[in-house]
Amino acid sequence: MTPPGLPLWQAPPAPAPRQDSWLPAAFFLLAAVLLLFFRPGGDNSLNIIFAAIVLEALPFMLVGALLGGIFETFVSRERMTRLLPRRGWLTVCLAAGMGLVFPVCECAVVPVVRRLVRKGLPPGAAVAYLLGAPIVNPVVAVSTALAYRLDWQVVGLRLGLGYAIAVVIGLLLGRFADRGPIFTPDLAAAAGRLDFEHCSHGHGCGCHASPPAGSVAGPLAGDWLDGFLVRLGQVFRHAAEDFLGVAHYLVIGAFIAALAQSWLDRAAVMTLTGLPLFSILFMMLLAIALNLCSESDAFIAASFSVMMPLSAQLAFMLTGPMFDLKLLLMYQGLFRRRIILLLSSLILLAVLAASAGYGAWTGTRP
């Protein structure tokens, strides 16, 4: 509908794109270059560790982005939504584990959940998928297994506890949603309406284009090779957009982690981790600050294996995919503010309880 006061031939003005400040990025670049290239005493450790963390995580980021691109291109979300029961605890339980067949990292999951909510996914299930998918997915399982040298106990604990937390919080927020809306007003209003305004890429990609003229059953039914190449291009384009959307967070996180690795005296840290809960809280704070991708954060957690108990490493691997600084910002496009506060508190409490409970139960030390 045309807003009042505008002539009929004039399109409504598009909302001005948010201009990010360039100062933080410039400051980071300057500081990183200074620290990397003007190091005292020619110590190469910061360079080596920074390169190690990035090189280790990069293949998983790229392959994860590629998988996301494949699913985005070849699997319709409507079909996936149809597979779920519309209501009830079963929906929440299924949605929390849906990352196993639709793997996305925490950065990619927010726009996906927006799309699913618009298509009518129940709120509890949407929250469960939002929290569960970045942990309960095969890419995260493989990267965690590699980071922990095929220690399947760690993989099972991470995925199991992540799934349980997602289900519990999904059920709680589902009950909360029965009393009032939890999503942003525009999202709640648009639920059920199909549009592509939140597509993260330009529409020149052809993802949403109609099948070519003369095609009977889509592009692959005509010229098979052309159709395949078009689809392949869409897959890589989605992957590229997803990767570029989060890669700078990885680099910044890797640099901060490398600084910590280079400067922290492990003997001193080990004395602090003897305090009850300190190591868990410390690792949770670190996960929030580092903003690492769930597909690569296991390597960072594993690098603390000689300094922290497994319960603290689990806290790191459970917190990051569900709640960190960048997610706090991204959740603003999904939930009302009071719900963000509630969701954040629930996540932190649940991770703390699960990790501390595991630590108390096993008494595991590095």
Add this chain to the structure above:
Amino acid sequence: MSPVGWNIPRWLSPAVFGLWGMVLLYLVMTGRYTVSLRPEFGMLLGLAHFVALGCMLALLCVPATAHRGPAGVLRLLIVLLPLVSIMGLQQNMQLSGQSFKKRFLGLGDPSWTADGDGSDGGRGGRRAAISQDLAPSDGVTERTVMEILRNAAGFHGQRVAVLGMLVQDEQILQQYGADIAVLYRFLISCCAADARPVAVAVRTPVGYSPQAEQWVRVEGTFVIAELRGNRVPLLDEAVISPTEQPAFPYLF
């Protein structure tokens, strides 16, 4: 139509992937990534190289919509920052002695003490010969620190040769004694970020002072000794000779 040079974000996004793809290929072909990673990561980096090139081609055909404006360009530059760091890595680079000091948690690692037989062969052990310029004796099998620590009981009393770096500082002297240095190598699970030193004590000859960042071959009799109340793995009667850095400085 604006010149290419003014449309930086249009070309910078595919350039990011192109540069990453080329650097990944270079790292895999030269094996230089082993400065930071386990050798097995070569396959993953090779796969990542293909994905990066695919992304580059896709963005060349259809430009990326994100990363507009100065903030977007700076974010892309941040993604390129590791390339500068990686290309600065030399094949013979390794974690420094400072890293050892930051990560060293002592010689009493419980992972090997369970295997040790607890004998006290090193207490009051024999003083090492003046050794730095002595050639290592023949017929001694070269072992890694990890091999010895994992089978401490099996190696007890045997003559072994071990490669590593020697360090001797105030803390070590106070903790283990005036004639003790620590021979170490870094053990990594995945990458240099999780490197941790595995070490044995070495009873050094009188007047011997280890050089920083110097690889040495230490031939000695392996015992589990008690040094100032600490049960530690020790190479006694040591013969120390400088040597070249091994192809893989890390243990896996």
